[in-house]
Amino acid sequence: MILTILLLLVSQNAADAQRNFQMFASVSSDTMLPQDNTCYTDEIIMYDNRDVWPRVYLPRSAFQAMLPDLDADGLFDFPAGIDALSLQAQPNSLYTNYFSFRFSTDRNGPGYLDGDILALDQQGGLRIVFSEGQLANDLALSGGHIDIDALCIKSNDEYLLSLRDGVQSLMLGAVDDGDIISWNPHTGDVQIYTTEAQMQTWVDHALPGTSSIGDVKSLSYDHQRQAVLFSVQSPSDSDATVFSSANNGSVFHEQTEQQWQFRVPTELDALCLAKSTVVQSPILSVSVPYVREGSYVNLRIRHAIPGANIVGVCSSVYKITLWPGASVGFSALSRHASYFRKWPAEGRPELIADMSGTANYSFRLPLLPRAVNEAQVYYQARVDGQGLTSPLKMKISR
Numbered sequence: 347m348i349l350t351i352l353l354l355l356v357s358q359n360a361a362d363a364q365r366n367f368q369m370f371a372s373v374s375s376d377t378m379l380p381q382d383n384t385c386y387t388d389e390i391i392m393y394d395n396r397d398v399w400p401r402v403y404l405p406r407s408a409f410q411a412m413l414p415d416l417d418a419d420g421l422f423d424f425p426a427g428i429d430a431l432s433l434q435a436q437p438n439s440l441y442t443n444y445f446s447f448r449f450s451t452d453r454n455g456p457g458y459l460d461g462d463i464l465a466l467d468q469q470g471g472l473r474i475v476f477s478e479g480q481l482a483n484d485l486a487l488s489g490g491h492i493d494i495d496a497l498c499i500k501s502n503d504e505y506l507l508s509l510r511d512g513v514q515s516l517m518l519g520a521v522d523d524g525d526i527i528s529w530n531p532h533t534g535d536v537q538i539y540t541t542e543a544q545m546q547t548w549v550d551h552a553l554p555g556t557s558s559i560g561d562v563k564s565l566s567y568d569h570q571r572q573a574v575l576f577s578v579q580s581p582s583d584s585d586a587t588v589f590s591s592a593n594n595g596s597v598f599h600e601q602t603e604q605q606w607q608f609r610v611p612t613e614l615d616a617l618c619l620a621k622s623t624v625v626q627s628p629i630l631s632v633s634v635p636y637v638r639e640g641s642y643v644n645l646r647i648r649h650a651i652p653g654a655n656i657v658g659v660c661s662s663v664y665k666i667t668l669w670p671g672a673s674v675g676f677s678a679l680s681r682h683a684s685y686f687r688k689w690p691a692e693g694r695p696e697l698i699a700d701m702s703g704t705a706n707y708s709f710r711l712p713l714l715p716r717a718v719n720e721a722q723v724y725y726q727a728r729v730d731g732q733g734l735t736s737p738l739k740m741k742i743s744r
Contacts, residue, residue: 367599368394368620369566369588370403370447371606372428378609381648381702382629387427387615390447392626395599399607401649404444404736405629408674411664411724411737412444414471416456422635422739425472427452429460429510430497431616432566442624444674448475449616450494461492463505468666476531481507484534485521489514495523496565496576496616505529506539506574508562524562526574540574540591549578551595557581564617568592577614585613627674628703630658630727630735637711639742644708645689650699650729657697658689658707658727664737674734677726685712685723699729711742719744 371391379385380399392403410422417423430450433442445466453460461478478492485492490513498506507527515521517536524542529535542562549556560579568575573592579585586603590596606612628650637643647656661679680686689707690697699705714721725738 366396368624370618371614372431372616374613374615377612380607388425402629407631407738408736411739425451426455428616430494431618432497432499433618450497461494484536486516488516496562498565498567500567503530506565548591548595549589552589552597564614566617566619577617628729628732628735630738635740637740637742639711639714639744642710644706647705650703651732652699652701652703654699655696655730656705656727660723660725661686662723664724674736677737679724
């Protein structure tokens with residue numbers, strides 16, 4: 347009987363060690379991935395342990411397409427660096443898409459603060475889910491500044507947070523920058539969930555001989571193991587390692603810095619374990635989104651299914667309607683807009699992704715009508731067997 351139990355435990359541990367998982371992340375400084383030559387601090391990366399390498403999931407160009415010109419400077423906008431990241435807890439939902447993310451930024455931006463919790467709004471722009479001011483009030487802040495450095499939505503009624511700098515709270519006393527705060531934004535209740543010293547103990551047990559962790563950079567939660575997941579600022583050769591509170595401190599499924607396959611030394615800035623299977627979105631990009639009328643443009647699709655057929659459209663009118671199971675959300679590029687085209691154009695060869703999942707399409711932009719000095723045009727494509735690419739917006743001028 348004892349032998350049987352031991353065999354079952356060994357079998358369970360082996361199965362757990364091989365469990366498939368996906369996680370999202372952002373980085374502290376621009377970096378490079380095997381198939382993404384530049385990965386910006388405002389982009390979201392997806393790691394799938396069944397895939398050959400991590401890939402950009404939500405690119406800067408998608409933010410630019412969906413956000414208005416928030417600061418009215420004539421340039422497309424994107425978040426001021428993604429400093430904290432989580433997924434909205436939706437236990438009855440099977441799908442994750444761009445609008446499921448909740449995040450905070452590295453610094454203040456037009457209309458938002460670095461302590462706000464934000465989301466993409468399906469009507470366009472950014473939506474403040476919970477404000478920096480609300481958190482400051484619930485903490486009864488008496489000293490310091492609220493800047494959310496890590497975020498995890500453990501449940502609808504419990505948000506786990508870590509701050510960039512220590513603060514003084516009339517409710518909690520001194521809060522260190524490595525402490526984790528448990529916050530119920532609906533009732534205002536706050537408490538210390540885990541101290542910086544405890545986080546250090548978990549890292550010491552996972553990697554014996556580790557020096558001071560410096561700061562907690564990201565947070566997530568493993569519901570299967572009932573464990574906190576996190577990354578830390580130092581040592582620098584482990585600042586992209588995913589640690590877990592399981593077993594008094596361990597490395598989550600051997601997710602060390604090397605597993606991310608960054609091509610330059612990189613520090614994680616945010617982390618989020620996916621709750622359900624997510625389909626990788628093909629990425630649509632252009633080298634420069636500001637172009638002159640009549641010039642040649644090259645669109646690039648990457649992370650598509652090798653050999654898949656690709657059909658695109660462009661339009662001067664864009665809106666979002668969510669489809670179940672769509673990572674991006676369904677984009678309605680109006681056929682009745684003043685400008686609408688399908689691509690590849692009639693007479694051009696079919697567009698097929700190569701064996702690396704990449705395709706390129708070059709074309710000449712139209713001339714603007716005489717009375718128009720500038721126009722915005724939206725682009726998106728559908729990849730057979732995979733769905734829609736990320737959206738793209740270009741500004742065409744004389």
